[in-house]
Amino acid sequence: MQSLYPPVKNGKATYDLESQKYLKLWQGPQHPGVTGNMSLELDICGDQVINCNTHVGYLHRGFEKLMERRRYINSFPLVCRICVPEPDTNEYLFAAAMEELLGIDIPERAKWLRTLNLELSRLASYLMWMGGQAGAFGMGTIAQWCLAHRDFVLDLFEEWTGARIYHMYMIPGGVRGELPEGWTGRAEKVISAAEKLLGEIEQVFINNAIFKLRAQGLGIIEPEMIDPYAVVGPNARGSGIKRDLRKDTPYLIYDQLSFDIITENSKDAYGRFLVRWRETQQAIDLIRQIIKDMPTGGAFHLTLPNVLHLKVPKGQTYVKAESTRGEYGYFMVSDGSAFPRKVTVRGPSFSHAMALLEYLAVGVNIADVAGLMVSLHTYPPEIER
Amino acid sequence: MEKDKFDDLEVMDLPTDEESDPGFTEWRKDEKTLLNMGLPEEERDWFCDARPQVHKKSPKIIEDFLNWARAESLWILAFGTGCGAIELRPLLTARYDISRLGMAPRPTPRQANLFMIGGYVSIKTLKRIVRSYEQMQGPKFVVAVCSCAINGGMYWDSYNTVKRIDEYIPVDVYITGCMPRPEAVLAGFDRLKQLIRAGKAEGQNLYAQNFDYYKANQKRIIKDWNMPDYNW
Amino acid sequence: MKQLYEMLCTQYHVYDFEQRQDRLAFVSIPSEQLVSLLTCLRDIYGFSHLALMTCVDWLEESRFQLTYILRNHDGHRELVIKSFIDREHAVADSIHHLWQHARVYQRELHEMFGLSFPGSPGMTEPMILEGWQGPPPMRRDFDTLRYCEDNYSNRDRTHSEPEAHMKATMYPED
Numbered sequence: 045m046q047s048l049y050p051p052v053k054n055g056k057a058t059y060d061l062e063s064q065k066y067l068k069l070w071q072g073p074q075h076p077g078v079t080g081n082m083s084l085e086l087d088i089c090g091d092q093v094i095n096c097n098t099h100v101g102y103l104h105r106g107f108e109k110l111m112e113r114r115r116y117i118n119s120f121p122l123v124c125r126i127c128v129p130e131p132d133t134n135e136y137l138f139a140a141a142m143e144e145l146l147g148i149d150i151p152e153r154a155k156w157l158r159t160l161n162l163e164l165s166r167l168a169s170y171l172m173w174m175g176g177q178a179g180a181f182g183m184g185t186i187a188q189w190c191l192a193h194r195d196f197v198l199d200l201f202e203e204w205t206g207a208r209i210y211h212m213y214m215i216p217g218g219v220r221g222e223l224p225e226g227w228t229g230r231a232e233k234v235i236s237a238a239e240k241l242l243g244e245i246e247q248v249f250i251n252n253a254i255f256k257l258r259a260q261g262l263g264i265i266e267p268e269m270i271d272p273y274a275v276v277g278p279n280a281r282g283s284g285i286k287r288d289l290r291k292d293t294p295y296l297i298y299d300q301l302s303f304d305i306i307t308e309n310s311k312d313a314y315g316r317f318l319v320r321w322r323e324t325q326q327a328i329d330l331i332r333q334i335i336k337d338m339p340t341g342g343a344f345h346l347t348l349p350n351v352l353h354l355k356v357p358k359g360q361t362y363v364k365a366e367s368t369r370g371e372y373g374y375f376m377v378s379d380g381s382a383f384p385r386k387v388t389v390r391g392p393s394f395s396h397a398m399a400l401l402e403y404l405a406v407g408v409n410i411a412d413v414a415g416l417m418v419s420l421h422t423y424p425p426e427i428e429r
Numbered sequence: 430m431e432k433d434k435f436d437d438l439e440v441m442d443l444p445t446d447e448e449s450d451p452g453f454t455e456w457r458k459d460e461k462t463l464l465n466m467g468l469p470e471e472e473r474d475w476f477c478d479a480r481p482q483v484h485k486k487s488p489k490i491i492e493d494f495l496n497w498a499r500a501e502s503l504w505i506l507a508f509g510t511g512c513g514a515i516e517l518r519p520l521l522t523a524r525y526d527i528s529r530l531g532m533a534p535r536p537t538p539r540q541a542n543l544f545m546i547g548g549y550v551s552i553k554t555l556k557r558i559v560r561s562y563e564q565m566q567g568p569k570f571v572v573a574v575c576s577c578a579i580n581g582g583m584y585w586d587s588y589n590t591v592k593r594i595d596e597y598i599p600v601d602v603y604i605t606g607c608m609p610r611p612e613a614v615l616a617g618f619d620r621l622k623q624l625i626r627a628g629k630a631e632g633q634n635l636y637a638q639n640f641d642y643y644k645a646n647q648k649r650i651i652k653d654w655n656m657p658d659y660n661w
Numbered sequence: 662m663k664q665l666y667e668m669l670c671t672q673y674h675v676y677d678f679e680q681r682q683d684r685l686a687f688v689s690i691p692s693e694q695l696v697s698l699l700t701c702l703r704d705i706y707g708f709s710h711l712a713l714m715t716c717v718d719w720l721e722e723s724r725f726q727l728t729y730i731l732r733n734h735d736g737h738r739e740l741v742i743k744s745f746i747d748r749e750h751a752v753a754d755s756i757h758h759l760w761q762h763a764r765v766y767q768r769e770l771h772e773m774f775g776l777s778f779p780g781s782p783g784m785t786e787p788m789i790l791e792g793w794q795g796p797p798p799m800r801r802d803f804d805t806l807r808y809c810e811d812n813y814s815n816r817d818r819t820h821s822e823p824e825a826h827m828k829a830t831m832y833p834e835d
Contacts, residue, residue: 652792
């Protein structure tokens with residue numbers, strides 16, 4: 045690899061483009077192989093990447109500035125749109141941060157409904173990811189299956205909350221509404237079909253020789269890199285680190301559900317796929333447990349007085365949850381008025397897509413860069429909010 | 430085909446001089462050639478310096494046939510510019526299936542003729558949208574989904590999103606929603622096909638005729654213009 | 662977490678301890694001792710995960726509050742460290758040698774707030790905004806609505822009664 049690097053003069057790499065040895069390739073925003081609107085600036089020698097710079101900012105809407113200008117209840121429609129494919133974690137965290145600053149506790153049934161919402165959203169997001177990962181390696185069939193199946197899950201959401209993608213279901217004090225009649229029966233049908241789909245994915249993709257060849261050894265995350273690069277979620281669990289916020293610091297009713305932390309010891313993209321595939325199965329089991337154990341009846345909402353002009357007491361807090369990609373956090377500062385002072389969103393893709401991807405992409409073939417990017421499960425909207 | 434339904438298409442009021450539009454800058458050498466000031470001196474010869482042309486219509490029978498062919502094989506450019514891209518994915522699956530309508534996602538602008546702008550557009554993305562749109566071969570059409578493309582949506586006071594996308598590139602059909610359901614997007618595509626077959630999908634010709642207006646707006650907003658004036 | 666605070670008190674000038682929850686505590690430190698406190702927490706006390714690095718603009722007190730959120734994975738405890746720097750002369754010590762992704766956070770803060778972290782790599786190229794010529798946008802005195810009105814034009818609303826307009830166009834014979 046050393047012979048591939050260009051000579052360095054004055055601290056800058058001098059590419060002799062006339063020699064046609066190096067090529068600067070932009071895997072830019074308009075590309076079917078990126079997971080969102082993000083671009084990679086690759087320096088290539090032959091077929092190998094020798095340097096990678098991630099460029100983000102194509103989806104920057106200034107959420108934190110907008111949230112300072114809106115009242116707390118007006119920010120709820122905004123907050124979902126921070127992470128486009130999995131919006132429920134955002135809603136939950138904003139509501140949880142508000143409730144912690146207000147010092148209120150929500151009713152039991154609301155907690156169960158929130159957990160059900162989060163787990164169902166986890167299922168939908170993992171299905172989309174599996175489709176994306178297979179598509180990045182060229183197998184479009186899995187993408188078709190998974191996305192079609194995700195549509196049935198979105199139908200369940202539509203029946204429950206009223207919208208397919210941005211539910212706006214978790215509000216301060218609880219949730220917005222009850223489960224419809226007969227919803228649990230329909231949900232059971234959908235998730236049984238999802239379980240069967242996972243079995244088919246195992247047959248077609250996990251045992252697939254081409255996927256094994258391409259994904260084994262791709263993007264190796266050593267355990268020593270976990271803390272310097274802030275690798276969280278299934279990326280860390282694929283390297284053998286047992287960390288899951290639902291078990292370590294349980295929130296909502298996760299301490300009443302029984303599940304294990306799933307890890308794999310091969311630190312590459314293949315291991316990460318296995319971790320996420322098993323976690324999809326785990327999400328299905330959790331949904332079944334929640335539906336079975338949920339207390340019937342009870343209030344699903346704690347009415348807050350005068351919610352439009354709600355004044356939250358002065359304070360600062362940090363709440364976190366385990367989303368499909370890892371640790372998702374909200375740091376909220378309030379100064380006693382009806383407007384939040386500062387809300388910072390910690391998306392897990394912030395460190396994965398920038399520092400970690402730039403490190404892992406070195407030495408990878410051009411064709412595998414898309415597969416590597418998808419295997420880190422980065423969603424660009426939460427990077428630049 | 431109800432032709433009178435399309436007679437109320439919005440006609441834009443186009444400023445053409447410095448007084449009515451302060452961002453208008455002199456950037457062309459003469460009526461036909463572009464200066465390409467955003468590029469370094471040695472590269473200006475390598476890039477296109479001719480203005481876009483208005484597409485001339487053929488005699489009626491042939492034009493109807495060509496319009497039918499264009500409407501039944503729209504190829505979408507795979508560029509997920511914003512939130513709306515996530516509702517493009519279900520359309521490709523078997524449930525809503527746009528390939529029975531002749532539509533397919535294409536990875537490069539040279540092979541696409543339908544540009545779906547999914548939602549809000551930030552300034553950095555607008556530069557790439559302009560670039561991809563100009564690289565597409567005509568006749569080309571633009572569909573803007575979600576309310577953010579219409580009037581800024583819920584980012585109406587954001588410093589980084591544009592509020593009216595059709596000041597920068599011409600839009601043929603708007604589809605409202607946040608998000609629109611896949612059926613709503615299909616209805617929008619159907620309206621676009623009706624427009625094409627009636628011969629009224631004139632976005633590309635609007636762009637060529639009012640190139641100065643669009644270019645002036647783009648240059649006012651996109652401050653670091655380091656690409657050709659017409660990315661053909 | 663109180664014992665941790667007492668142990669830190671012996672070595673650093675930490676003040677303003679607040680225990681928010683069972684495992685979440687806030688503590689403040691003068692900006693000169695920040696890097697050595699973070700190094701000590703990372704190496705000796707096991708707070709090896711930097712979850713977030715952000716900044717709050719206290720315009721009325723004319724200072725920035727730099728916030729570092731560290732987590733100890735063994736005890737599952739979280740410590741939030743607040744360090745105040747002056748608003749006019751917004752320079753802070755860089756921690757890019759402690760965590761690799763800290764340089765990305767510092768780059769973002771440099772762009773959004775105008776803070777400067779001498780020694781941090783990659784500060785010259787903008788990360789999120791391209792061709793931005795205004796003031797740092799996340800500062801409290803940047804008015805985003807006025808910036809919008811100056812630079813972007815809105816669609817003028819000729820139909821102020823959507824119901825009447827739709828009725829007239831879709832069902833004219835009624």
